[in-house]
Amino acid sequence: MASLFEQVAKEHGVPVELVSRSLGRDRAGIDLAINLPFLLLYCLAAIAVARWLWRKYQPAEHGWIPGVMMAVFLSLAMAIGCTMLGEVWSWIAEGHRVGNSHMSHRVERLWWVRHQSGLFAGAVIAFWVAAAAAARRVWSSGPASADRTPRAHPWLSSM
DSSP: OHHHHHHHHHHHTOOHHHHHHTTTOSOHHHHHHHHHHHHHHHHHHHHHHHHHHHHHSOHHHHOHHHHHHHHHHHHHHHHHHHHHHHHHHHHHHHHHHHTOOOOGGGGGGOHHHHTHHHHHHHHHHHHHHHHHHHHHHHHHTSSOGGGOSOOOOHHHHTO
16 A cells, blocks of 8 residues: 555655545545435435325225335335445446446445445435325325324224
8 A cells, every 4th residue: 555655646746644644535525426316316216106105005095004004114125225226326436436446445435335324214214204295295185174084994993
């Protein structure tokens, strides 16, 4: 590593200490440019899946319980997929940016790798927000307000 730092310092005309200290710093703009498109795609996918969910499990027909259970399941499934695909996305983008797909120690500097649990939690919350907005949309376009009381699944109400 020392010879690499010396070569970079020589090419850019800076001290070797500056090169070694700057390793992995000032990546906020790069991380934003790499990850923001994926996060936007995830939010659009969450909105689409949430709308599909409430069309498939309409509260007027099935009650709220099946839709809520599917929302919980789909939020976890989509968050797992988002975490895995986001990491792959950032690997590919970083490899393309640098011009070498061999990541080696650079993988430890990727934002997605360093914040997996926070990104997973954020993906779950983003899906819940999308599902709540879609449910509110179904609720507001549904039957008259007298019929809007939440009810259990039909087979539960027959007991």
